Amino acid sequence: MNLIPADSTANQQMTIRFADDVLQLTIVWNSVGTHWYMDIFDVDTNEYIAQYVPLEVGTPIGERYGRAWVFMLADLSAEGFDPVSADELGTRCLLLIGTPDEIRAELALEVA
Numbered sequence: 001m002n003l004i005p006a007d008s009t010a011n012q013q014m015t016i017r018f019a020d021d022v023l024q025l026t027i028v029w030n031s032v033g034t035h036w037y038m039d040i041f042d043v044d045t046n047e048y049i050a051q052y053v054p055l056e057v058g059t060p061i062g063e064r065y066g067r068a069w070v071f072m073l074a075d076l077s078a079e080g081f082d083p084v085s086a087d088e089l090g091t092r093c094l095l096l097i098g099t100p101d102e103i104r105a106e107l108a109l110e111v112a
Contacts, residue, residue: 006089011028070103072097
């Protein structure tokens with residue numbers, strides 16, 4: 001499992017490689033809805049995989065896309081709350097990417 005270097009910057013874009021995919025991530029803070037959202041773009045196929053997906057603690061993102069990866073927002077405080085302010089991304093809440101099995105194992109640890 002890998003940490004995505006997301007921080008509290010309100011509009012950020014980065015390119016990552018995981019498994020055989022090169023992904024461009026756009027992560028945006030919506031100050032009206034007070035929530036983080038993410039777009040996932042496949043650089044190789046030049047197509048969006050997902051757009052405006054909310055980042056919610058403990059909710060896997062991407063498993064239904066049939067890829068070798070899944071994203072998950074983890075809460076370091078162990079309270080299980082979504083970020084309530086922009087500055088919590090990259091501090092209290094970390095964005096992770098891993099294989100579906102790694103993410104399932106992480107979620108099982110959080111429930112136990």
